[in-house]
Amino acid sequence: MKIDLTFLIGNDGFKTPFDFEITQKEKDLRINANALGKVTNVLGSLQLDMRVSADLSAVCARCLGEAVEKIEFDIKEKVEDDENLKGSLLDIGNIALQNIYLNMPLRFLCRSDCKGLCSECGMDLNKGQCKCNDEAIDERLSILKKLLD
Ligand SMILES: [Zn+2]
Numbered sequence: 001m002k003i004d005l006t007f008l009i010g011n012d013g014f015k016t017p018f019d020f021e022i023t024q025k026e027k028d029l030r031i032n033a034n035a036l037g038k039v040t041n042v043l044g045s046l047q048l049d050m051r052v053s054a055d056l057s058a059v060c061a062r063c064l065g066e067a068v069e070k071i072e073f074d075i076k077e078k079v080e081d082d083e084n085l086k087g088s089l090l091d092i093g094n095i096a097l098q099n100i101y102l103n104m105p106l107r108f109l110c111r112s113d114c115k116g117l118c119s120e121c122g123m124d125l126n127k128g129q130c131k132c133n134d135e136a137i138d139e140r141l142s143i144l145k146k147l148l149d
């Protein structure tokens, strides 16, 4: 996912458009993203403008089911001489991915009110109430009360 900026350098006002699909799989996280934008030579400095749309699929932090999130954001930055620029090759895919990680939720939930799994029997409480007694909850509450006293 690299673009060659050779053509842009030294040509004020020129643009290099791009439209990339990015897929990445890492442990339980799947990313399918699109990076659409351009690099423009503005009075000799290179300006990156892109819109990133990403479909993220991960494991729900509460019930371990599938949690899907969609994020979309814009990046506007000067092309700097950093790890993403090697010679005249700009690694758009890596810039997009780094920003996806920054904009990603800290934890995924299959839905905001996911009830999670019962800590006793492991049943998915989104699918119904289990038979575990309420004593366990009372016990936890009394521990909490003690801590508060
Ligand atoms: Zn869940």
Ligand SMILES: [Zn+2]
Pocket: 118, 119, 120, 121, 122, 123, 130, 131, 132
């Ligand atoms: Zn239970």
